[in-house]
Amino acid sequence: MAALSHIRVLDLTRVRAGPACCRILADHGADIIKIEAPEGVDPNATINGARDGYDMQNLHRSKRSLSLNLKMPEARAIFEALVKTADVVVENYRPDVKYRLGVDYETLAAINPRIILASISGFGQDGPYEKRPGFDQIAQGMGGLMAVTGLPGQGPVRAGTAIADLSAGVYAATGILMAIIERGESGKGQWIHTSLLEAMISMMDFQAARYLVDGVVPEQAGNDHPVSTPTGVVPTKDGYLNLGVAGDGQWRHLCEEIGRPELGTDPRFATVDARLENRPAVRDLLEPIFREDTTQSWLVRLEAAHVPAGPIYRMDEVFADAQVAHLGIAAPVDHPTRGPIKLVGLPVHLTRTPAKISRPAPDLGEDTDAILTELGYAAEKIAALRAAKVV
Known part of the structure; x- marks a missing residue:
């Protein structure tokens, strides 16, 4: 059995930070039910590209997909039935949106006191910036990374990957696992939350500590280490x-x-x-x-x-390296239309319960019928829900 095969997660996330969090749990065996709007409902559904494209496949592998229009009452009943069966709900809406949709912690805990809600936002769950939309590059700028990246005098430079998004996802996954462990003692769920801004500042680590402890404002150092040479x-x-x-x-x-x-x-x-x-x-x-x-x-x-x-290395040279090949981080997956592909595997190894990419990213609503059947819905009722565009 995988390490998290006994855990069910309802994934309400999109873009990168939230999906990256859920991807970690999915590869370790959690039953991730990716809840997304039916086709034509969400105008931003293609924000990560084509369904069979590299980004969607890498972010959403090992998950199941349930199409559900949460703005409809019948969909709400389905969601609440799922909450009763779940361990974790993950969302990365703007903080106020979760309350409008009824996926805030108090509402979920009233349905299932053991539920753990993980929230990822741009700037935190309250405060003067709580309603601002947050994106990776904005957090890179506000967290101090862009000011120290690049050649001296070059002007601000973003990192070449979504470091704020991805680190927020890792911190959220860490918080979820700690809450699961604590729940084993207390029997109660809790709300854990992080933000792109906090994650980015945390990732600045010694650069941030240089200012907090010694009052030093780090500058751009190019390819040189800021405090060590050569x-x-x-x-x-x-x-x-x-x-x-x-x-x-x-x-x-x-x-x-x-x-x-x-x-x-x-x-x-x-x-x-x-x-x-x-x-x-x-x-x-x-x-x-x-x-x-x-x-x-x-x-x-x-x-x-x-x-x-x-x-x-350039990226082709990365995966041609003998040590990289030995580590097996280019993980093979069979896709139904693209055939054999490789995705970026997890960089942590559990010797007895290793992680595994169990399936490619699902098509929209691919598992809707199966999940609703698990909840006790008959085929006729599922057909009626489809006709009403609830699912």
């Missing part, structure tokens, strides 16, 4: 590599490998603080040396010298 991108004879010399011991190993052992104890470079103070001089010393050999040769040499370093 840690960053160095040009080689045929390209670039990432060099990760953080500790003084690693610095001395590097100096020995490049044939300059005296630099390891040179007062200008012997300590982390000294190297940071003399960062331009460190770069001026190293760049000509690294340009003398190829990236692959340097990788072999630095590995033997116990100096952290790595290649800088």
Whole structure:
């Protein structure tokens, strides 16, 4: 059995943060019922692209789909019947919307006291920005990431992936699992919530702590590490590599490998603080040396010298790497129309109850009949609900 095979989750989410949260639970075996409006009801239904496209497939694999128009009374009765059977409801509406739809915690808990409601918003469940629509890039800007990303003086630069969305999804999944564990002791559900803004600030980690503790406002550092050098991108004879010399011991190993052992104890470079103070001089010393050999040769040499370093890949090179292939993070899935495809697997491994992508993302309402049948609806009633566009 998968780790969460005993858990049922009602997924009311869309875009990325909420679906990413539910994807984690789904791959670990939870019965995720993705509740979405019937065809033609939601004008933004294609926000993540085609149903069989890469984004929908990656976000919504391992889930079931129930089409349900929650604005209709008969649909509401179906939803409440599902809440009685569920462990978790996940939503990422603007905070006020959940109350209009009756999916707030107080309403759900009155139906099922064990229910856990997970809410993901742009800026939090209350406060001056609670009704603002939140998107990843907005959170990247407000959380401080864009101000430290890019070359010095370049102006703000967004990260190349949806870091605020995805981290909010991971934090929400973590909160859900903690609430499930606590429910085992108390027997009660609870409301857990996070936001893109909070998640983004949390992901800033040491950069945020530099300001909170020492009052330092971090600036753009380009490919250099903000507080450690030489840690960053160095040009080689045929390209670039990432060099990760953080500790003084690693610095001395590097100096020995490049044939300059005296630099390891040179007062200008012997300590982390000294190297940071003399960062331009460190770069001026190293760049000509690294340009003398190829990236692959340097990788072999630095590995033997116990100096952290790595290649800088385009995405095709990522999945061609031997270690990436060994990790199996490109997970195979059979799609009914696209045939064999690969999706991005989970990066955490449970040895006894491993995660698994159990199925491709479902078509809209693909599992509606099966789910309604589980709830006790007869075929004639299901047909009538379809005719009335409830499902």
